[in-house]
Amino acid sequence: MGGADDITGGEVAKVPSDPVAARTAHAALARGRAALATAVDLADGKEKEEALLEALDAYREARAAEPHNVAADMGMGRALLALERWDQARLNYERARAKDEANPDAHWGVASALLLMERPGEAVPALTRVTELVPTFEFAWLQLTEVLVNAGELADAVLAFERAVGANPEAADLHLQYGDALERILNQPVPALEQYNSAIATARHPDQDNVSAGARLRAGGIHLQLEQWGEALSHFEAIIGRHV
Amino acid sequence: MSEPHDETATPVDPLRALEGAAHYGAAVCCMNLKRHDEGIRHLEGVGRASPSLALYAFSLQIGVLWNLGRYGTVWKLMPDLSRVVEEARKGGVDEEHPDFARSYGALLRLLGDRPKAIELYKKAIQNAPEDTWLRAELIATHVEERDATSATTAPETPDLRYSREPEETRASHFGMARDEFARALALSQRVLQAKRNPKHLLALAGLYIHIGRYENAAPLLREVIELGDMQQATSTEIEYSRAFLGLVNARTGHYDRAVREFSAALGHEPDDLNYQIGCAEAYLRMGRSAEAERDYRRILEAAPCNVEARIGLAEALTAQGDNGQPGRYELAERQFAQAIELAVSTASPEPRRREGSTALNRRQLATLYYEQGYSLTRIYEAETTRGPLRGGRASDYLSAARKAFADAIKTDPTHPQAAAAMDRVRQELHERRSVAGTQTSWALVGICMVLLVLVHLFFFVPWFRESLEAEYRKSLTPTTYGMLTFGLIALLIAAVSLPQLLKLKVAGIALEKTAVEKATGPASLDLTRESGMPGLVSKPLSIPLPTDPIAPTPSGGTAPAHELAEPFEKPPPAGDAAAGHTKRGADVAAAQPDHPSPS
Numbered sequence: 001m002g003g004a005d006d007i008t009g010g011e012v013a014k015v016p017s018d019p020v021a022a023r024t025a026h027a028a029l030a031r032g033r034a035a036l037a038t039a040v041d042l043a044d045g046k047e048k049e050e051a052l053l054e055a056l057d058a059y060r061e062a063r064a065a066e067p068h069n070v071a072a073d074m075g076m077g078r079a080l081l082a083l084e085r086w087d088q089a090r091l092n093y094e095r096a097r098a099k100d101e102a103n104p105d106a107h108w109g110v111a112s113a114l115l116l117m118e119r120p121g122e123a124v125p126a127l128t129r130v131t132e133l134v135p136t137f138e139f140a141w142l143q144l145t146e147v148l149v150n151a152g153e154l155a156d157a158v159l160a161f162e163r164a165v166g167a168n169p170e171a172a173d174l175h176l177q178y179g180d181a182l183e184r185i186l187n188q189p190v191p192a193l194e195q196y197n198s199a200i201a202t203a204r205h206p207d208q209d210n211v212s213a214g215a216r217l218r219a220g221g222i223h224l225q226l227e228q229w230g231e232a233l234s235h236f237e238a239i240i241g242r243h244v
Numbered sequence: 245m246s247e248p249h250d251e252t253a254t255p256v257d258p259l260r261a262l263e264g265a266a267h268y269g270a271a272v273c274c275m276n277l278k279r280h281d282e283g284i285r286h287l288e289g290v291g292r293a294s295p296s297l298a299l300y301a302f303s304l305q306i307g308v309l310w311n312l313g314r315y316g317t318v319w320k321l322m323p324d325l326s327r328v329v330e331e332a333r334k335g336g337v338d339e340e341h342p343d344f345a346r347s348y349g350a351l352l353r354l355l356g357d358r359p360k361a362i363e364l365y366k367k368a369i370q371n372a373p374e375d376t377w378l379r380a381e382l383i384a385t386h387v388e389e390r391d392a393t394s395a396t397t398a399p400e401t402p403d404l405r406y407s408r409e410p411e412e413t414r415a416s417h418f419g420m421a422r423d424e425f426a427r428a429l430a431l432s433q434r435v436l437q438a439k440r441n442p443k444h445l446l447a448l449a450g451l452y453i454h455i456g457r458y459e460n461a462a463p464l465l466r467e468v469i470e471l472g473d474m475q476q477a478t479s480t481e482i483e484y485s486r487a488f489l490g491l492v493n494a495r496t497g498h499y500d501r502a503v504r505e506f507s508a509a510l511g512h513e514p515d516d517l518n519y520q521i522g523c524a525e526a527y528l529r530m531g532r533s534a535e536a537e538r539d540y541r542r543i544l545e546a547a548p549c550n551v552e553a554r555i556g557l558a559e560a561l562t563a564q565g566d567n568g569q570p571g572r573y574e575l576a577e578r579q580f581a582q583a584i585e586l587a588v589s590t591a592s593p594e595p596r597r598r599e600g601s602t603a604l605n606r607r608q609l610a611t612l613y614y615e616q617g618y619s620l621t622r623i624y625e626a627e628t629t630r631g632p633l634r635g636g637r638a639s640d641y642l643s644a645a646r647k648a649f650a651d652a653i654k655t656d657p658t659h660p661q662a663a664a665a666m667d668r669v670r671q672e673l674h675e676r677r678s679v680a681g682t683q684t685s686w687a688l689v690g691i692c693m694v695l696l697v698l699v700h701l702f703f704f705v706p707w708f709r710e711s712l713e714a715e716y717r718k719s720l721t722p723t724t725y726g727m728l729t730f731g732l733i734a735l736l737i738a739a740v741s742l743p744q745l746l747k748l749k750v751a752g753i754a755l756e757k758t759a760v761e762k763a764t765g766p767a768s769l770d771l772t773r774e775s776g777m778p779g780l781v782s783k784p785l786s787i788p789l790p791t792d793p794i795a796p797t798p799s800g801g802t803a804p805a806h807e808l809a810e811p812f813e814k815p816p817p818a819g820d821a822a823a824g825h826t827k828r829g830a831d832v833a834a835a836q837p838d839h840p841s842p843s
Contacts, residue, residue: 213262220269227479233273239266
């Protein structure tokens with residue numbers, strides 16, 4: 001669980017502040033972090049909502065004490081996102097981004113809020129910026145490529161995939177997703193097969209069984225289309241053998 | 245993003261779902277690698293791992309078994325269909341998906357529940373109006389229903405599978421098929437204007453074949469083959485094109501070309517029974533009965549309960565009999581009898597009691613009885629040429645022929661030739677009786693003559709008289725002489741007139757030929773040979789039957805070869821299962837307040 005406050009945490013505050021205000025902000029941020037951590041562990045319900053509201057209040061207090069504190073904005077954005085108040089969350093992330101343009105979490109927060117508001121087209125610049133700032137962040141690549149594919153911007157999507165797998169050659173998920181796009185959208189089964197094979201080769205961890213099996217299933221499907229029965233069978237049997 | 249699922253559906257472990265899809269894919273591979281039993285084992289594993297795939301697996305299993313000629317096993321499995329569908333529903337299968345309709349519809353049609361299949365297809369077409377293959381299935385089902393509503397089973401079967409329905413019902417089904425064809429044609433042509441894709445070309449050709457417009461289908465099929473030459477069509481698509489071309493040529497009377505095309509299709513799929521039957525039938529129609537016999541026997545080795553092949557073999561043997569090998573009729577008759585038995589069992593409303601591949605309609609079954617009667621008559625004629633001592637056995641054949649013709653009339657009272665054949669057999673039986681009477685009367689005449697001579701010898705020749713004992717000599721009185729002489733003369737007259745008396749009862753028959761001539765003259769009954777089983781072996785060109793033994797059905801169903809070779813995209817849940825792991829986007833983020841962060 002990578003929390004937004006892991007990045008900023010007030011350390012990026014650029015304006016020198018009043019020590020009292022700084023102490024107040026620091027304490028409020030700590031409260032906010034604790035409340036958020038509590039909320040994350042809770043199941044959906046009243047208690048969780050209360051914890052999130054408590055976090056929100058704490059971050060709000062931190063921002064009141066230190067208006068330039070990016071962590072306070074990020075924390076508010078995060079609490080609001082969890083409260084499903086997406087537009088407010090976006091505003092807070094944008095505020096943080098305005099204060100610290102190089103903060104990938106801020107861009108990611110804006111993109112996430114926009115995606116949740118079903119405005120994927122507007123999320124593209126933010127997602128692109130995230131991938132520029134942190135090229136190894138697979139999830140942003142996955143989001144970006146999906147948005148591009150869904151928008152029909154296939155050339156951009158392919159470019160994004162190429163950059164994504166270039167930056168993350170060990171990311172099985174990305175290979176799988178790229179293969180999927182190549183196969184289903186661009187109707188290029190043979191290049192797709194290469195990506196699936198890369199996904200199979202890179203999904204070594206037991207947690208990636210789903211990815212490996214998914215890639216094998218797709219690869220087997222392509223071999224079936226190509227009437228390469230033996231190759232297809234070996235993929236299918238590998239899935240069955242692994243999960244029997 | 246995600247497809248709608250039944251809310252009562254049992255949640256499925258995604259990995260298990262993947263395993264189910266893998267079993268399905270492995271089964272398809274095994275089938276293509278001819279490892280059928282291994283494939284069937286995989287199919288049995290599909291439903292356990294992923295209930296939403298259960299129906300697809302069941303459908304493929306049925307198809308494979310069918311293609312292997314294991315009809316009895318298929319019929320024993322078919323009652324499980326409702327359970328499998330229920331399982332699939334619980335597994336959250338998308339019942340409105342065209343593939344669901346295709347698989348379920350094909351199985352319903354196999355069971356004979358065409359009205360339900362029609363409803364299913366219509367609903368699926370509403371959801372997938374662009375699906376030409378689905379429309380082709382609907383057209384085929386309407387045509388099947390049109391034919392089946394005029395059909396029924398053997399008279400021996402009290403529980404008829406089909407009821408007689410008014411002519412209007414039949415016409416309405418054909419009308420619906422025609423309307424659907426018009427819609428599908430427009431759709432298909434629009435799709436093809438955008439791209440000459442082999443799959444769509446085959447779909448359109450299939451539509452033309454279903455409706456009997458073979459001349460339109462042929463160029464499309466040739467185009468697919470040309471695309472194949474340019475590596476733009478798969479081997480399976482070429483195979484189907486060849487098979488469809490074989491069918492088109494067979495239906496248009498170009499049997500030599502039909503043999504060539506079916507042989508080419510068999511080059512792709514040597515074990516396909518449909519192609520083998522198509523080839524054998526073309527040989528039969530070409531008059532090459534020896535090749536036809538060879539092919540039919542090979543089919544029956546693999547699938548002994550294949551009704552079409554059984555009938556085909558019987559017809560080939562009959563043709564050989566007609567060509568001067570009378571000994572073949574007896575073999576033909578046995579094949580007809582077995583075909584009738586299989587066809588009647590397959591018409592049972594209880595699937596478990598069915599054995600064969602096809603349930604014939606009234607007309608087809610009646611023709612089969614007629615053909616059996618024809619063979620029996622020919623055997624009778626051959627027997628009668630072997631001399632009077634074989635007469636008793638010949639009568640048995642004639643009686644059996646009479647029974648077969650009677651069954652034909654009972655099955656289809658409007659059968660055009662059975663009634664005439666029945667009359668001729670009846671005449672023949674009367675004439676045989678007449679011949680028997682003549683022979684008896686001549687024997688009696690002989691006996692009377694001998695006795696008359698003996699009477700005169702004992703009365704008038706001393707040596708004979710003296711040879712008798714004294715007591716017997718006393719009885720040689722004029723009265724005894726008179727009684728014996730006049731009695732024997734009266735008997736003689738009666739014996740001489742007996743044949744005339746018998747002929748009086750059947751005067752109409754005796755006019756044409758004498759009884760003796762008829763009994764010794766081969767082919768005397770002059771029965772018309774059926775030119776082929778209507779709608780079964782040689783079908784009317786304008787109305788292709790859906791139960792056509794040689795038609796590779798475009799959508800699988802009972803023709804599993806299609807499903808086997810269908811790209812893996814076919815079973816939708818396979819894709820879904822994988823998609824479940826690759827799906828990304830706002831829904832993922834929404835589900836996780838602590839969504840990952842770039843850092």
